[in-house]
Amino acid sequence: MPATLPLPPQLEDDPPQATRPQAALPLPPTPLQLARAFVGVALAGIGGGIPAHTRRAMLNRGWLDNAEFAEAFTLAQLTPGPNGVNLAAMVGARLGGKRGALASTLGVLTPGLIAMTAVTVLLLGLPGGLPPALQSALRGAACAALAVMLTMVGPIVRVGWNLKAGRLPIGAAVTLLTFVALGVLRLDLLPVLVVLVGAGLVAHRPAKRTHDNA
Amino acid sequence: MTTPELVLDIFLTFVRLGLTGFGGTNLAEMERLLVGQHGWIDARTFANGFALGQLMPGPNLLAVTHYGLVIAGGWGAAAATVGFYGPTAVLSAAAALLWKRHSAHPWSLTFRDALLPFGGGVMLAGVLVLGQTSIHSWAAAALAALAFVILRRTRLNSALVVVGAAVVGALIGL
Numbered sequence: 001m002p003a004t005l006p007l008p009p010q011l012e013d014d015p016p017q018a019t020r021p022q023a024a025l026p027l028p029p030t031p032l033q034l035a036r037a038f039v040g041v042a043l044a045g046i047g048g049g050i051p052a053h054t055r056r057a058m059l060n061r062g063w064l065d066n067a068e069f070a071e072a073f074t075l076a077q078l079t080p081g082p083n084g085v086n087l088a089a090m091v092g093a094r095l096g097g098k099r100g101a102l103a104s105t106l107g108v109l110t111p112g113l114i115a116m117t118a119v120t121v122l123l124l125g126l127p128g129g130l131p132p133a134l135q136s137a138l139r140g141a142a143c144a145a146l147a148v149m150l151t152m153v154g155p156i157v158r159v160g161w162n163l164k165a166g167r168l169p170i171g172a173a174v175t176l177l178t179f180v181a182l183g184v185l186r187l188d189l190l191p192v193l194v195v196l197v198g199a200g201l202v203a204h205r206p207a208k209r210t211h212d213n214a
Numbered sequence: 215m216t217t218p219e220l221v222l223d224i225f226l227t228f229v230r231l232g233l234t235g236f237g238g239t240n241l242a243e244m245e246r247l248l249v250g251q252h253g254w255i256d257a258r259t260f261a262n263g264f265a266l267g268q269l270m271p272g273p274n275l276l277a278v279t280h281y282g283l284v285i286a287g288g289w290g291a292a293a294a295t296v297g298f299y300g301p302t303a304v305l306s307a308a309a310a311l312l313w314k315r316h317s318a319h320p321w322s323l324t325f326r327d328a329l330l331p332f333g334g335g336v337m338l339a340g341v342l343v344l345g346q347t348s349i350h351s352w353a354a355a356a357l358a359a360l361a362f363v364i365l366r367r368t369r370l371n372s373a374l375v376v377v378g379a380a381v382v383g384a385l386i387g388l
Contacts, residue, residue: 042272042273045271071313075306079309080235089307093310109273109295112273116266116280120266130262139388140382141266141377145264147361149340151366160333172331175331178332182242182243182339183339186242197332200332201328203328
Protein backbone atom coordinates (compact mmCIF):
# COMPACT_ATOMS: atom_id res chain seq x y z
CA MET A 1 0.00 0.00 0.00
CA PRO A 2 2.53 2.65 0.94
CA ALA A 3 4.11 2.97 -2.48
CA THR A 4 3.87 6.75 -2.57
CA LEU A 5 5.52 9.29 -0.36
CA PRO A 6 3.18 10.65 2.30
CA LEU A 7 2.33 14.26 1.67
CA PRO A 8 4.29 16.58 3.90
CA PRO A 9 2.14 18.19 6.56
CA GLN A 10 0.65 21.52 5.65
CA LEU A 11 3.20 24.17 6.43
CA GLU A 12 2.13 27.26 8.20
CA ASP A 13 2.55 30.54 6.42
CA ASP A 14 2.42 28.93 3.01
CA PRO A 15 1.40 31.36 0.29
CA PRO A 16 -0.20 29.81 -2.79
CA GLN A 17 1.72 32.13 -5.11
CA ALA A 18 4.96 30.43 -4.12
CA THR A 19 3.94 27.00 -5.43
CA ARG A 20 5.46 27.63 -8.83
CA PRO A 21 8.96 28.75 -9.67
CA GLN A 22 8.87 32.24 -11.02
CA ALA A 23 12.07 31.99 -12.98
CA ALA A 24 14.23 28.96 -13.70
CA LEU A 25 17.92 29.63 -13.31
CA PRO A 26 20.00 27.93 -15.99
CA LEU A 27 22.87 27.27 -13.57
CA PRO A 28 22.80 25.50 -10.20
CA PRO A 29 23.50 27.89 -7.31
CA THR A 30 27.04 28.36 -6.01
CA PRO A 31 27.80 27.58 -2.35
CA LEU A 32 27.93 31.32 -1.65
CA GLN A 33 24.48 31.83 -3.15
CA LEU A 34 23.16 28.92 -1.09
CA ALA A 35 24.69 30.31 2.10
CA ARG A 36 23.15 33.70 1.45
CA ALA A 37 19.74 32.19 0.70
CA PHE A 38 19.78 30.19 3.94
CA VAL A 39 20.87 33.16 6.05
CA GLY A 40 17.73 34.78 4.68
CA VAL A 41 15.67 31.69 5.56
CA ALA A 42 17.01 31.79 9.13
CA LEU A 43 16.24 35.48 9.54
CA ALA A 44 12.71 35.04 8.21
CA GLY A 45 12.18 31.99 10.41
CA ILE A 46 12.31 33.62 13.83
CA GLY A 47 10.06 31.47 15.99
CA GLY A 48 10.10 28.49 13.66
CA GLY A 49 8.65 27.64 10.30
CA ILE A 50 12.05 27.02 8.72
CA PRO A 51 10.62 24.43 6.27
CA ALA A 52 7.99 26.88 5.02
CA HIS A 53 10.59 29.60 4.53
CA THR A 54 13.01 27.20 2.85
CA ARG A 55 10.30 26.20 0.44
CA ARG A 56 9.51 29.77 -0.44
CA ALA A 57 13.18 30.68 -0.89
CA MET A 58 13.91 27.70 -3.15
CA LEU A 59 10.78 28.02 -5.27
CA ASN A 60 11.12 31.76 -5.70
CA ARG A 61 14.68 31.32 -6.96
CA GLY A 62 13.64 28.47 -9.25
CA TRP A 63 16.21 26.14 -7.65
CA LEU A 64 13.63 23.47 -6.77
CA ASP A 65 10.07 22.76 -7.86
CA ASN A 66 7.27 21.79 -5.51
CA ALA A 67 7.64 18.02 -5.94
CA GLU A 68 11.40 18.16 -5.36
CA PHE A 69 10.85 20.19 -2.22
CA ALA A 70 8.19 17.77 -0.91
CA GLU A 71 10.61 14.87 -1.32
CA ALA A 72 13.42 16.71 0.46
CA PHE A 73 11.03 17.66 3.26
CA THR A 74 9.88 14.06 3.80
CA LEU A 75 13.48 12.88 3.83
CA ALA A 76 14.39 15.55 6.37
CA GLN A 77 11.63 14.16 8.61
CA LEU A 78 13.09 10.69 8.38
CA THR A 79 16.70 11.45 9.19
CA PRO A 80 17.38 11.93 12.87
CA GLY A 81 18.03 15.40 14.16
CA PRO A 82 16.65 18.91 13.88
CA ASN A 83 14.38 19.20 10.82
CA GLY A 84 15.23 22.72 9.75
CA VAL A 85 18.97 22.10 9.65
CA ASN A 86 18.54 18.68 8.06
CA LEU A 87 16.42 20.23 5.36
CA ALA A 88 19.09 22.87 4.67
CA ALA A 89 21.79 20.18 4.46
CA MET A 90 19.65 18.07 2.11
CA VAL A 91 18.66 20.88 -0.19
CA GLY A 92 22.26 22.09 -0.20
CA ALA A 93 23.57 18.61 -1.03
CA ARG A 94 21.05 18.20 -3.80
CA LEU A 95 21.83 21.57 -5.37
CA GLY A 96 25.53 21.95 -4.66
CA GLY A 97 27.01 18.65 -3.45
CA LYS A 98 29.14 18.54 -0.31
CA ARG A 99 30.15 22.18 -0.43
CA GLY A 100 26.57 23.18 -1.04
CA ALA A 101 25.46 21.18 2.00
CA LEU A 102 28.13 22.81 4.19
CA ALA A 103 27.30 26.31 2.94
CA SER A 104 23.55 25.82 3.49
CA THR A 105 23.98 24.35 6.98
CA LEU A 106 26.29 27.17 8.09
CA GLY A 107 23.95 29.72 6.51
CA VAL A 108 20.87 28.53 8.38
CA LEU A 109 22.73 28.28 11.73
CA THR A 110 24.92 31.40 11.80
CA PRO A 111 22.39 34.18 12.56
CA GLY A 112 20.87 32.26 15.46
CA LEU A 113 24.24 31.21 16.87
CA ILE A 114 25.38 34.81 17.04
CA ALA A 115 22.10 35.98 18.58
CA MET A 116 21.86 33.10 21.07
CA THR A 117 25.46 33.49 22.23
CA ALA A 118 25.03 37.23 22.73
CA VAL A 119 21.79 36.87 24.68
CA THR A 120 23.11 34.03 26.86
CA VAL A 121 26.30 35.92 27.71
CA LEU A 122 24.20 38.96 28.65
CA LEU A 123 21.85 36.88 30.82
CA LEU A 124 24.66 34.99 32.56
CA GLY A 125 26.49 38.24 33.23
CA LEU A 126 23.60 39.66 35.22
CA PRO A 127 24.56 39.95 38.89
CA GLY A 128 22.34 37.84 41.14
CA GLY A 129 20.88 35.84 38.31
CA LEU A 130 17.79 36.74 36.32
CA PRO A 131 15.68 39.63 37.61
CA PRO A 132 12.13 38.49 38.55
CA ALA A 133 10.43 40.37 35.68
CA LEU A 134 12.70 38.70 33.13
CA GLN A 135 12.12 35.34 34.76
CA SER A 136 8.35 35.92 34.44
CA ALA A 137 8.76 36.99 30.82
CA LEU A 138 10.66 33.80 30.02
CA ARG A 139 7.95 31.73 31.73
CA GLY A 140 5.39 33.43 29.51
CA ALA A 141 7.55 32.82 26.43
CA ALA A 142 7.87 29.16 27.41
CA CYS A 143 4.07 28.81 27.40
CA ALA A 144 3.92 30.20 23.86
CA ALA A 145 6.86 27.99 22.84
CA LEU A 146 4.83 25.00 23.97
CA ALA A 147 1.92 26.25 21.87
CA VAL A 148 4.18 26.61 18.81
CA MET A 149 5.28 23.03 19.30
CA LEU A 150 1.66 21.86 19.68
CA THR A 151 0.68 23.37 16.33
CA MET A 152 3.43 21.33 14.61
CA VAL A 153 2.66 18.06 16.35
CA GLY A 154 -0.75 17.31 14.84
CA PRO A 155 0.12 17.02 11.16
CA ILE A 156 3.42 15.25 11.84
CA VAL A 157 1.96 12.67 14.24
CA ARG A 158 -0.94 11.99 11.87
CA VAL A 159 1.38 10.83 9.06
CA GLY A 160 2.85 8.04 11.19
CA TRP A 161 -0.37 7.30 13.09
CA ASN A 162 -2.26 6.35 9.91
CA LEU A 163 0.29 3.77 8.73
CA LYS A 164 -1.06 0.23 8.73
CA ALA A 165 0.50 -3.14 7.99
CA GLY A 166 -2.35 -5.04 6.38
CA ARG A 167 -5.21 -4.37 8.82
CA LEU A 168 -2.89 -3.95 11.80
CA PRO A 169 -2.85 -0.34 13.09
CA ILE A 170 0.88 -0.57 13.73
CA GLY A 171 1.44 3.18 13.23
CA ALA A 172 -0.97 4.15 16.02
CA ALA A 173 0.38 1.41 18.30
CA VAL A 174 4.03 2.43 17.82
CA THR A 175 3.20 6.12 18.26
CA LEU A 176 1.38 5.43 21.55
CA LEU A 177 3.98 3.00 22.90
CA THR A 178 6.82 5.39 22.04
CA PHE A 179 4.98 8.22 23.79
CA VAL A 180 4.36 6.16 26.95
CA ALA A 181 7.88 4.71 27.04
CA LEU A 182 9.69 8.03 26.55
CA GLY A 183 7.25 10.61 27.93
CA VAL A 184 5.56 8.82 30.83
CA LEU A 185 8.02 6.10 31.86
CA ARG A 186 11.07 8.17 30.82
CA LEU A 187 12.93 5.12 29.52
CA ASP A 188 16.26 5.33 27.73
CA LEU A 189 15.62 6.06 24.06
CA LEU A 190 17.99 3.60 22.40
CA PRO A 191 16.40 0.33 23.62
CA VAL A 192 12.93 1.74 22.90
CA LEU A 193 14.07 2.64 19.40
CA VAL A 194 15.52 -0.82 18.78
CA VAL A 195 12.33 -2.59 19.90
CA LEU A 196 9.69 -0.35 18.31
CA VAL A 197 11.47 0.50 15.07
CA GLY A 198 12.44 -3.18 14.87
CA ALA A 199 8.76 -4.11 15.18
CA GLY A 200 7.96 -1.60 12.43
CA LEU A 201 10.62 -3.08 10.15
CA VAL A 202 9.16 -6.56 10.64
CA ALA A 203 5.59 -5.36 10.12
CA HIS A 204 6.42 -3.41 6.98
CA ARG A 205 8.99 -5.80 5.52
CA PRO A 206 8.79 -6.07 1.74
CA ALA A 207 6.32 -8.75 0.62
CA LYS A 208 7.82 -12.21 0.26
CA ARG A 209 6.70 -14.84 -2.19
CA THR A 210 4.49 -16.57 0.45
CA HIS A 211 1.85 -15.08 2.72
CA ASP A 212 1.89 -17.63 5.54
CA ASN A 213 4.43 -15.88 7.81
CA ALA A 214 2.36 -14.67 10.73
CA MET B 215 35.86 24.37 36.10
CA THR B 216 35.87 23.51 32.41
CA THR B 217 38.04 20.49 31.74
CA PRO B 218 38.69 18.80 28.38
CA GLU B 219 36.88 15.76 29.80
CA LEU B 220 33.75 17.82 30.46
CA VAL B 221 33.85 19.36 26.98
CA LEU B 222 34.23 15.91 25.43
CA ASP B 223 31.37 14.60 27.57
CA ILE B 224 29.17 17.51 26.43
CA PHE B 225 30.13 16.89 22.81
CA LEU B 226 29.29 13.18 22.98
CA THR B 227 26.03 13.80 24.83
CA PHE B 228 24.87 16.26 22.19
CA VAL B 229 26.00 13.99 19.34
CA ARG B 230 23.72 11.37 20.85
CA LEU B 231 20.87 13.85 21.32
CA GLY B 232 21.15 15.04 17.71
CA LEU B 233 21.21 11.55 16.28
CA THR B 234 18.29 10.33 18.38
CA GLY B 235 15.98 13.27 17.68
CA PHE B 236 13.70 11.64 15.14
CA GLY B 237 11.02 13.77 13.54
CA GLY B 238 12.43 16.95 15.00
CA THR B 239 13.04 17.59 18.64
CA ASN B 240 13.69 14.96 21.24
CA LEU B 241 12.98 17.08 24.28
CA ALA B 242 12.15 14.18 26.57
CA GLU B 243 15.55 12.57 26.08
CA MET B 244 17.33 15.94 26.27
CA GLU B 245 15.71 16.74 29.61
CA ARG B 246 16.43 13.23 30.92
CA LEU B 247 20.14 13.48 30.06
CA LEU B 248 20.92 17.13 30.83
CA VAL B 249 18.76 17.65 33.92
CA GLY B 250 18.32 14.14 35.27
CA GLN B 251 21.34 12.03 34.48
CA HIS B 252 24.16 14.59 34.32
CA GLY B 253 22.58 17.30 36.46
CA TRP B 254 24.31 19.91 34.29
CA ILE B 255 21.36 22.31 34.28
CA ASP B 256 18.14 22.59 36.29
CA ALA B 257 14.60 22.26 34.95
CA ARG B 258 14.15 26.03 34.97
CA THR B 259 17.24 26.62 32.81
CA PHE B 260 15.99 23.90 30.50
CA ALA B 261 12.64 25.62 29.98
CA ASN B 262 14.24 29.09 29.73
CA GLY B 263 16.68 27.89 27.06
CA PHE B 264 13.90 26.37 25.02
CA ALA B 265 11.88 29.59 25.20
CA LEU B 266 14.92 31.66 24.18
CA GLY B 267 15.48 29.30 21.26
CA GLN B 268 12.00 30.11 19.98
CA LEU B 269 12.92 33.79 19.81
CA MET B 270 16.12 33.32 17.84
CA PRO B 271 16.41 33.46 14.07
CA GLY B 272 16.85 30.02 12.58
CA PRO B 273 16.10 26.53 13.81
CA ASN B 274 14.27 26.55 17.13
CA LEU B 275 16.63 24.16 18.83
CA LEU B 276 19.38 26.74 19.22
CA ALA B 277 18.66 26.11 22.89
CA VAL B 278 21.53 23.60 22.66
CA THR B 279 23.98 26.48 22.26
CA HIS B 280 22.46 28.10 25.34
CA TYR B 281 22.79 24.88 27.36
CA GLY B 282 26.40 24.38 26.27
CA LEU B 283 27.29 27.94 27.20
CA VAL B 284 25.61 27.63 30.62
CA ILE B 285 27.32 24.29 31.35
CA ALA B 286 30.87 25.10 30.30
CA GLY B 287 31.25 28.51 28.65
CA GLY B 288 32.47 29.01 25.08
CA TRP B 289 33.96 25.56 24.68
CA GLY B 290 30.76 24.02 26.00
CA ALA B 291 28.68 26.02 23.52
CA ALA B 292 30.92 24.97 20.63
CA ALA B 293 30.89 21.32 21.72
CA ALA B 294 27.10 21.26 22.12
CA THR B 295 26.41 23.06 18.83
CA VAL B 296 28.85 21.13 16.64
CA GLY B 297 27.93 17.85 18.32
CA PHE B 298 24.20 18.41 17.96
CA TYR B 299 24.05 19.75 14.40
CA GLY B 300 27.21 18.38 12.75
CA PRO B 301 26.61 14.62 12.50
CA THR B 302 22.92 14.93 11.59
CA ALA B 303 23.69 17.49 8.87
CA VAL B 304 26.33 15.17 7.37
CA LEU B 305 23.89 12.27 7.59
CA SER B 306 21.12 14.29 5.94
CA ALA B 307 23.35 15.38 3.08
CA ALA B 308 24.45 11.77 2.55
CA ALA B 309 20.83 10.57 2.74
CA ALA B 310 19.75 13.13 0.14
CA LEU B 311 22.35 11.85 -2.28
CA LEU B 312 21.60 8.18 -1.49
CA TRP B 313 17.83 8.62 -1.69
CA LYS B 314 18.13 9.97 -5.23
CA ARG B 315 19.56 6.61 -6.22
CA HIS B 316 17.66 4.16 -4.01
CA SER B 317 14.21 5.63 -3.30
CA ALA B 318 12.54 2.88 -5.33
CA HIS B 319 14.10 0.08 -3.25
CA PRO B 320 11.44 -1.76 -1.18
CA TRP B 321 13.50 -1.58 2.02
CA SER B 322 13.68 2.23 1.73
CA LEU B 323 9.90 2.35 2.11
CA THR B 324 10.05 -0.17 4.96
CA PHE B 325 12.52 2.01 6.86
CA ARG B 326 10.42 5.09 6.25
CA ASP B 327 7.24 3.40 7.48
CA ALA B 328 9.00 2.00 10.56
CA LEU B 329 10.48 5.39 11.50
CA LEU B 330 7.49 7.69 10.94
CA PRO B 331 5.27 6.53 13.88
CA PHE B 332 8.30 6.35 16.16
CA GLY B 333 9.08 9.97 15.27
CA GLY B 334 5.50 10.92 16.09
CA GLY B 335 5.71 9.28 19.51
CA VAL B 336 9.03 11.01 20.23
CA MET B 337 7.42 14.32 19.43
CA LEU B 338 4.41 13.69 21.70
CA ALA B 339 6.72 12.72 24.55
CA GLY B 340 8.60 15.99 24.01
CA VAL B 341 5.35 17.96 24.30
CA LEU B 342 4.54 16.22 27.58
CA VAL B 343 7.97 16.97 29.07
CA LEU B 344 7.94 20.58 27.88
CA GLY B 345 4.45 21.01 29.33
CA GLN B 346 5.60 19.63 32.68
CA THR B 347 8.60 21.97 32.81
CA SER B 348 6.79 25.14 31.72
CA ILE B 349 3.18 24.87 32.96
CA HIS B 350 3.08 25.32 36.74
CA SER B 351 -0.10 27.36 37.20
CA TRP B 352 -3.58 27.86 35.76
CA ALA B 353 -2.42 31.23 34.41
CA ALA B 354 0.41 29.54 32.51
CA ALA B 355 -1.96 26.90 31.13
CA ALA B 356 -4.40 29.61 30.01
CA LEU B 357 -1.58 31.58 28.36
CA ALA B 358 -0.40 28.49 26.48
CA ALA B 359 -3.97 27.73 25.37
CA LEU B 360 -4.47 31.33 24.24
CA ALA B 361 -1.20 31.27 22.27
CA PHE B 362 -2.26 27.97 20.66
CA VAL B 363 -5.61 29.39 19.55
CA ILE B 364 -3.96 32.53 18.16
CA LEU B 365 -1.40 30.45 16.24
CA ARG B 366 -4.12 28.22 14.80
CA ARG B 367 -6.60 30.95 13.91
CA THR B 368 -4.30 33.66 12.56
CA ARG B 369 -1.26 33.83 10.32
CA LEU B 370 0.68 35.84 12.88
CA ASN B 371 4.41 35.07 12.92
CA SER B 372 5.02 32.67 15.80
CA ALA B 373 7.93 34.79 17.11
CA LEU B 374 5.47 37.65 17.63
CA VAL B 375 3.22 35.35 19.64
CA VAL B 376 6.19 34.23 21.77
CA VAL B 377 7.23 37.85 22.37
CA GLY B 378 3.65 38.75 23.20
CA ALA B 379 3.43 35.90 25.71
CA ALA B 380 6.70 37.09 27.28
CA VAL B 381 5.23 40.57 27.75
CA VAL B 382 2.05 39.10 29.27
CA GLY B 383 4.16 36.89 31.54
CA ALA B 384 6.15 39.88 32.80
CA LEU B 385 3.00 41.96 33.33
CA ILE B 386 1.10 39.34 35.34
CA GLY B 387 4.25 38.19 37.19
CA LEU B 388 3.93 34.60 35.99
